[in-house]
Amino acid sequence: MMGAARSRRDPRHRGRRTLSTQTEPAARTSTALAVSNLEVVYRDVILVLRGVSLTVPEGKIVALLGANGAGKTTLLRAITGLLDIHRGKITKGSVHLDGRDITRDDASAIVRAGLGQVMEGRRIFAELSVDENLRTGAFTRRDKAGIQASYERAMDLFPVLQGRRKDTAGYLSGGEQQMVAIARALMAEPKILLLDEPSLGLAPLIVEQIRDIIVQVNQQGTSVLLVEQNATMALSIADTGYVLEHGRVVKDGPGKVLLEDKDIREFYLGMGDTGRRSFRDVKTYRRKKSWGA
Numbered sequence: 001m002m003g004a005a006r007s008r009r010d011p012r013h014r015g016r017r018t019l020s021t022q023t024e025p026a027a028r029t030s031t032a033l034a035v036s037n038l039e040v041v042y043r044d045v046i047l048v049l050r051g052v053s054l055t056v057p058e059g060k061i062v063a064l065l066g067a068n069g070a071g072k073t074t075l076l077r078a079i080t081g082l083l084d085i086h087r088g089k090i091t092k093g094s095v096h097l098d099g100r101d102i103t104r105d106d107a108s109a110i111v112r113a114g115l116g117q118v119m120e121g122r123r124i125f126a127e128l129s130v131d132e133n134l135r136t137g138a139f140t141r142r143d144k145a146g147i148q149a150s151y152e153r154a155m156d157l158f159p160v161l162q163g164r165r166k167d168t169a170g171y172l173s174g175g176e177q178q179m180v181a182i183a184r185a186l187m188a189e190p191k192i193l194l195l196d197e198p199s200l201g202l203a204p205l206i207v208e209q210i211r212d213i214i215v216q217v218n219q220q221g222t223s224v225l226l227v228e229q230n231a232t233m234a235l236s237i238a239d240t241g242y243v244l245e246h247g248r249v250v251k252d253g254p255g256k257v258l259l260e261d262k263d264i265r266e267f268y269l270g271m272g273d274t275g276r277r278s279f280r281d282v283k284t285y286r287r288k289k290s291w292g293a
């Protein structure tokens with residue numbers, strides 16, 4: 001267990017300078033992921049990301065918030081090399097993983113380079129067992145002992161999956177399926193894990209469990225980029241947060257500061273000066289309100 005955690009804190013992963021233009025004074029932390037001025041277009045015409053820059057420092061949790069259609073999933077697709085299959089293209093900007101330019105790399109090379117992803121909507125193999133799903137997560141690896149160690153680590157993180165190893169994944173509850181999706185991504189021992197709305201559609205108690213697991217994974221040495229609409233959950237554990245709107249970053253700052261931010265409270269938590277708004281009011285408001293306007 002600790003061995004696996006420690007190896008992912010391997011000093012080789014540290015200290016590499018990135019090409020990003022960050023100018024933190026005497027920055028000792030290195031950058032796990034740097035997205036610079038990224039522009040993405042679908043079908044050659046639909047401009048969805050309009051110059052997005054975002055940094056995930058090594059060992060940190062970064063939250064990315066944004067309303068429906070803001071471009072959150074598109075940003076993750078751009079980072080992970082999955083735009084092609086959606087007829088999307090990066091037209092400007094760059095993505096660096098651990099200081100290395102991965103902007104034009106294909107998806108499997110990006111996984112091999114240390115980036116793990118849990119896609120929107122808990123994409124698991126519904127017909128396969130829990131075990132088989134986990135094994136598919138190690139597709140880039142050949143080291144049997146290492147794979148076994150990762151498997152055991154995943155089972156430690158998700159004790160509820162232990163009794164369900166042979167069960168067909170499609171019959172598990174929503175929360176359990178999300179756990180399978182996260183566990184599968186961890187089987188590649190990523191240096192950085194990207195999660196696209198892991199709390200979506202889950203009961204509050206399960207959301208708490210997922211949040212705690214993200215914290216635990218992070219404490220074991222994995223950097224995290226967490227896309228969420230559940231701002232409370234995401235900002236409560238994030239070192240930094242970004243707000244995306246219409247394909248642009250309109251706000252960023254420390255998670256704790258954003259959690260207290262009036263606009264964010266109003267926009268995501270339905271709590272303005274006038275007290276709690278109804279869900280419907282917030283939805284109408286969401287459509288009307290524009291960040292920075």
Ligand SMILES: Nc1ncnc2c1ncn2[C@@H]1O[C@H](COP(=O)(O)OP(=O)(O)OP(=O)(O)O)[C@@H](O)[C@H]1O
Binds near residue numbers: 043067074
């Ligand atoms: N394959 C595609 N072709 C054309 N347009 C697309 C495609 N995928 C997404 N879009 C558009 O890009 C914009 C951003 O979509 P995206 O899925 O990235 O948003 P999101 O922030 O993840 O939203 P949600 O919270 O609903 O998941 C939307 O206007 C969407 O309609």
Ligand SMILES: [Mg+2]
Binds near residue numbers: 120
């Ligand atoms: Mg999305």
